[in-house]
Each structure stands twice: as structure tokens, then as C-alpha cells.
Amino acid sequence: MKRNIVIAAVTAAALIGGGTATALATTGDDQGSARQAANTRLSDDDGRDDQDGADAQADRDDDAARAASADLTASEAIASALKHTPGTAVSAELDDEDDSAKVIWKVDVLSGDNSWHSVRIDPSDGKVLGSQADDEDDTAQVRAALKGSSVTAEEAAKAAAGKGTVTSVDLDEDGKNKSWEAETHKSGGAEQDWKIDLGTGKVTADHSDDQDDDSDDQD
Numbered sequence: 001m002k003r004n005i006v007i008a009a010v011t012a013a014a015l016i017g018g019g020t021a022t023a024l025a026t027t028g029d030d031q032g033s034a035r036q037a038a039n040t041r042l043s044d045d046d047g048r049d050d051q052d053g054a055d056a057q058a059d060r061d062d063d064a065a066r067a068a069s070a071d072l073t074a075s076e077a078i079a080s081a082l083k084h085t086p087g088t089a090v091s092a093e094l095d096d097e098d099d100s101a102k103v104i105w106k107v108d109v110l111s112g113d114n115s116w117h118s119v120r121i122d123p124s125d126g127k128v129l130g131s132q133a134d135d136e137d138d139t140a141q142v143r144a145a146l147k148g149s150s151v152t153a154e155e156a157a158k159a160a161a162g163k164g165t166v167t168s169v170d171l172d173e174d175g176k177n178k179s180w181e182a183e184t185h186k187s188g189g190a191e192q193d194w195k196i197d198l199g200t201g202k203v204t205a206d207h208s209d210d211q212d213d214d215s216d217d218q219d
Helices: 002-017 020-069 074-084 139-146 153-163 208-218
Strands: 088-096 103-110 116-121 128-134 165-172 179-185 191-197 203-205
Touching: 074 088, 074 103, 074 116, 074 128, 074 153, 074 165, 088 139, 088 153, 103 139, 139 165, 153 165, 153 179, 153 191, 153 203, 165 191
Parallel strands: none
Antiparallel strands: 088 103, 088 165, 103 116, 116 128, 165 179, 179 191, 191 203
16 A cells, blocks of 8 residues: 555656656665665675684694594604604694595794705604605794704693693794794684794793784784
């Protein structure tokens, strides 16, 4: 009934005012289309946010599963790698092997001749599964960052172990405040990032990722 009244009103206005009523009617259609488009965009954005959240949770679950499956600690993996390939351990990460379901420790070692090696360690018994040469272009930065430091990657891993199961330790050679960075997991899947001072071994919470996330949200 209301729809018939509106049509009649538009028709009467068209007879009196020429194209004015047509413009009004068109404007109403445009507003409806705009509202529909806005609702569609909001729905799409919500869907992407949900998917991003699901992906992030899946990554956290995978990391927690890796941590639970390893009998060998990060510091033990580094020690095993250095026994096989002498040098300076620059990073260690508990990760999937070649995108397979098998989890291994990957330890990057900088040898005395400035050659890089990636050593794969079995997380169950510390056995060296293999080693391969790597090409890195930040050798000078790494050497400069570690010059005068007294805390090794192995010691940094041991220090961070007091915060949870260490799943990675890596040298942050960029920026003003150079340090070791470690990621830990606790039972239940909670993860946290830490900085370990190169001189003292002091462990502090790393909030840089949180700040990056806040910046992304503001954008």
C-alpha cells in the first residue's frame, strides 16, 4: 500500500515539475545502492579480519606443536651444531624440514673463514642430519655486532629458557640497540618475544612486534 502511494506521488510530481521528480527518484536509488555497497564492504572486511585471525591462530598452534615435539633445547641444538661445524652460531630455529611434517632444528653458523653453514639437528637426540653452505651478505654487520660481546647464542638461549620453551634465537644486528632475540612458548600455546643483552645476558620483553601491530591497525 505504501509503495503505491510513493509511486503516485512521484508521478504527480513529474507532471508538475518535469525532470525534478526523476532526479529525486534517482537520488533515492543512488542512496540505496550506496548503502548496499557500504554494507557489502563492511561484510568483506569482517570476513578478511576473521580469516586473518584464524591464520594467526593456526600459526600459533603450529609453533606450540613444534615446541612440544622437541626433546632437545635450543642451547643443546646450538652446541651440537658447533661441535659438527666450528664457528659462531648466529641463529637457531625449530622449524619444519622442507615444508614436511618433520620438525628439526636449523642452526646458522658463521665460520672463521667467513663462510656460512646451515646445520640441521634432530630435535629428539641432537644428531646432525646434514649441513650445507649458505650465501649471506651481512657478514660484516654480524661481526661488528658481536665485537666485544660476551653472550653467545647458546647462552642467550639458556637465559631465555627461563621464560618458556625457546623455539628460536637470532641475532639482531640492525639498529642502535643490538641484541639477541628469542621466541618462547608456554603450555597452552602462548608465545612471547624477548631481547637478550649482548653484554650482560639480561632478558627483557620485546614489544617491537606489538608496536608494529598497533601501527598496522592505525593504518
